[in-house]
Amino acid sequence: MNSVKILHCADIHIGAAESFLGTRSVSRQAETLITFEKIINITKENNVDILLIAGDLFNSNSVEKTFIDRVFECFAEIPDTKIVFAAGNHDPLNHESPFKKYPLPENLYVLDTRDSCIEFANLNTRVYGKSFKEVYMQGQPRFSLDTDDNFINIMCIHGELRADLGSDYNSIISEFIENSGMDYIALGHVHKRTDIGKIGNTYLSYCGCPEGQGFDELGEKGVYLGEISKGTCQLQFVPTAKRMHICESIDIGGLLTPNEIAARIIETIKQKYSDNFADNLYKIILTGYVDETADISAPEIISRLNESVYFAKVKNKTEIKVDFELLAQEKTLKGIFVKNMLAKINEAEQTEKDRLKAALNLGLKAFSGEVSFDED
Ligand SMILES: [Mn+2]
Structure with a gap:
């Protein structure tokens, strides 16, 4: 297989409420779930091979159980798609995490809190990354696992692109990207979308949040959808927000x-x-x-x-x-x-x-x- 079809999303913050809406904040909360369902539909309609979720899927680990049940139900509704989740600072992979507390659908793969890799042999693709274990995570100068160029190598990770390792939210520096051996890095954490960038031989982007949660998150919001292969990255922005x-x-x-x-x-x-x-x-x-x-x-x-x-x-x-x-x-x-x-x-x-x-x-x-x- 020469290419793999992915959908890159992050920072859905299911369960987040916009308190300034008063009594309507409860229904607005449910709209984050509706936007997530829309992402699942886009995945289904486009026969996506791998759905990448780069953290902050849930607004917190204590989100209502009904929301968690519906999310897992949605995952099970797309059995032909592999789903990879890397936990973020809002939904870290500790003992409170829904991904630790409840049985996972078969097609859902959760990246460990150490550097890890999941291989999808039939897709000729490996997905690397790691999850937040707690609210804070220190960054590292290099990713510790080697890659194999016979595979399409993708990373799914939550963190902050910056010039130094000073962030409490997993600093990701150029050296880390250049030496990663990745074809594409699907980033989460920054809610404002970036264009597809390239550092060394590695493409990367923040897809931003799919549903804005306040007047500091303006305009059209969505996900990236498309094909990744060795040396090429053809992703398109797909709007998903219910409201702007x-x-x-x-x-x-x-x-x-x-x-x-x-x-x-x-x-x-x-x-x-x-x-x-x-x-x-x-x-x-x-x-x-x-x-x-x-x-x-x-x-x-x-x-x-x-x-x-x-x-x-x-x-x-x-x-x-x-x-x-x-x-x-x-x-x-x-x-x-x-x-x-x-x-x-x-x-x-x-x-x-x-x-x-x-x-x-x-x-x-x-x-x-x-x-x-x-x-x-
Ligand atoms: Mn976030």
């Missing part, structure tokens, strides 16, 4: 009411994220110059958005469009504030001017009661 986390800046200049603002937001995201726009989670940043009389009530905008999308939060970064000179002539507290600030801005060094202008805008917002303590 999206951060979108929207200019609301000229709009006056929460209703108008919400309508503009919906129109923008509908156009950009098409038919599935309603499924996503949005962090909307309002920008632009708005009239002083504009009513930018974030709670009302959020309520209106939640009529149309799964989740939205709003941050107001607009600036007030005002005639400062005119305002400075007012015999009011606001007028005096503006007059003083304009004088400061005039006298300030160029570098200081922007900061003072921001302070002026924030001050004006405070006069209309729009400033909260977490404003940044």
Whole structure:
């Protein structure tokens, strides 16, 4: 056999909950399982030879038993695919691990906590790697097992690519990769996907998490699927996320009411994220110059958005469009504030001017009661 078909996934974090969703965090938790089922379906439909899971399959070893049962059931539903699992820092291979506590399906192979190798003779492939034993694992300069070039050699491992061995989460350095003898290294741990890279003769990538779990995990998420052979690596990204986390800046200049603002937001995201726009989670940043009389009530905008999308939060970064000179002539507290600030801005060094202008805008917002303590 000249090539082997793989699906590389990692960091599914089954059982993870997004607490900011409140009562809906429970159903969101179940969605991690649904995304996992989607990965199993992709595996089945594409006749994948080896499914590689590079750690953090479960969010923790104490995840609900029903989730564990369903995962093992799914594994058993693809008997023609070999499944290789390397435990990560969230689901280390200790006595609490579901992979230690329960009987494993026949097609599931769990990499040991020492350097190890599983041979699939009929696929002419060996899968190397090792599991986290505890939450932390120190890296090593070289992998200790030799490879045989007559096989397609793949590694499945959770860890952090870096220049030194200082990480508590299994540092993987260039020397380790160059001397590994691997054709491909399927990495887990970093939730942001990388392109397929190459160090020495070894291809490698992080596939990222298949389902984002917060606004620090934005955009399309998925897995890598394709063929590995000696000297070639043809993998394609396949999206899997049920919902995307999206951060979108929207200019609301000229709009006056929460209703108008919400309508503009919906129109923008509908156009950009098409038919599935309603499924996503949005962090909307309002920008632009708005009239002083504009009513930018974030709670009302959020309520209106939640009529149309799964989740939205709003941050107001607009600036007030005002005639400062005119305002400075007012015999009011606001007028005096503006007059003083304009004088400061005039006298300030160029570098200081922007900061003072921001302070002026924030001050004006405070006069209309729009400033909260977490404003940044
Ligand atoms: Mn992870």
